[in-house]
Amino acid sequence: GAVVSQHPSRVICKSGTSVKIECRSLDFQATTMFWYRQFPKQSLMLMATSNEGSKATYEQGVEKDKFLINHASLTLSTLTVTSAHPEDSSFYICSAEGREAYEQYFGPGTRLTVT
Amino acid sequence: GESVGLHLPTLSVQEGDNSIINCAYSNSASDYFIWYKQESGKGPQFIIDIRSNMDKRQGQRVTVLLNKTVKHLSLQIAATQPGDSAVYFCAEMLWGTSYGKLTFGQGTILTVHP
Secondary structure: OOOEEEEOOEEEEOOOOOEEEEEEEOOOOOOEEEEEEEOOOOOOEEEEEEEOOOOOEEOOOOOOOOEEEEEEEOOEEEEEEOOOOHHHOEEEEEEEEOOOOOOEEEOOOEEEEEO | OOOOOOOOOEEEEEOOOOEEEEEEOOOOOOOEEEEEEEOOOOOOEEEEEEEOOOOEEEOOOEEEEEEOOOOEEEEEEOOOOHHHOEEEEEEEEOOOOOOOOEEEOOOEEEEEEO
C-alpha cells in the first residue's frame, strides 16, 4: 500500500509555455502533500506544502505565481510551472502524508526539461 | 535556490564490506530523523527512521545512530551489496509545528564494487 504516482514522468517543453505535473495517492487519502525540486547532484529542496481545500504554503524564495499548486481532492495535487524557462529544468518530486504526519510517501518524480 | 558547483560526497566500498554514511543535521530542535535511498531518476525510498528520544535503531542490515549533542546522524549498512549503490539522504523533521515538513541533508553517493 501507500503508493504515490506522478504524471508525466518526463516532459520537455518550450520556453514560455506552462507545464502541469500531477501527484496522486493511489490507495490512501492525503490531506497534505509536499512538492520538492531537485537539481542534478543536489539534495531535495521543499518548494511548498499543499493542503486539500486550502491555499498552498510556499517556502521562502519560491514564487507562488510561477509555481501554481492545486490540491482539489484528497488524492490529487497538481503543480503547474507557468512561463517555464530553462532554469526551471529540474526533477520535481511530490510526497503525500499518510495517516500519521511522520509517514511520507514519495512519488517517482517528474523530469522537466525546458528548451 | 540552486547552489552552483555543489558536489555530493562519495563513498566507495567493496561488496561485503560494511558502509557508514554520515550526516550533520541543522536544527537542534528536530525530533524525528529519516534515512532515504534514492536511485538514479527515482524518488526517495524510506530506509529507517529514529526519534530523538533514541540513540540507536536497527533494521534489516541497517542501523541508524543519533548523536544529539553534536547533531550527527549515521547510517550503517552491513554486508553492502551492489544493489545498495545509490544516493543516501538524511532528513530531519520538527514534529507538530511544521506539519511534517522534511529538511533534507546534502546526500552521499554510495558506490559498491563487486
